[in-house]
Amino acid sequence: MSKIVDFRQRIIDAIKAMYPDMDVEWYDGLFDEHDIAEWTLKTPCARVAVMNAPGEHEATGELNARLRVVTVIIDENRYAALDGDARAWEYVESIAVMANLNQFGDPNAAPATNVKFRRISQPVLRREGVSVGVIEWESDLTIGHNRVRERDFFYRPDNGQLITQVPRTTRTRGYVHNAAGLGDNETTDFDVEE
Structure with a gap:
């Protein structure tokens, strides 16, 4: 994958874990009023897009993909006029806080930065009781092969896995001779001339 x-x-x-009752899926990054009309059938819902961004070379030989992540929140009025607005703001704020400095459990991802969030105001949507919020942030993700790991670490010849366990230090007592040729348990007397 x-x-x-x-x-x-x-x-x-991560969004589903925060809001188990919310319908959360991906989308391609573009939406119009027809998409919103379809998404309102499943409110509250969130749609997550990862937009492409320029990649930069890293010293490891990998590419650093600066991903632009956009999450759209759709909710609608339920019990009172404009109560969808308050819920949409709550979703937007909590997802923005969750995304801030989050790596989403990926060891190749940097903490998310440049978090922006806003509500989209449009009179037609407001009259229909639909609230739309958008959260956007940048996440750096390294992709490709890490050439440093391939070059500077040792791998098992039988299965190609990285060697992570090394022998433990043990203490041994050796029989070592000193410069005079004596062992450590031998003693001698030296005559000192005056």
């Missing part, structure tokens, strides 16, 4: 798709799934899983 693609590392980027796996990272997007980790974000979706």
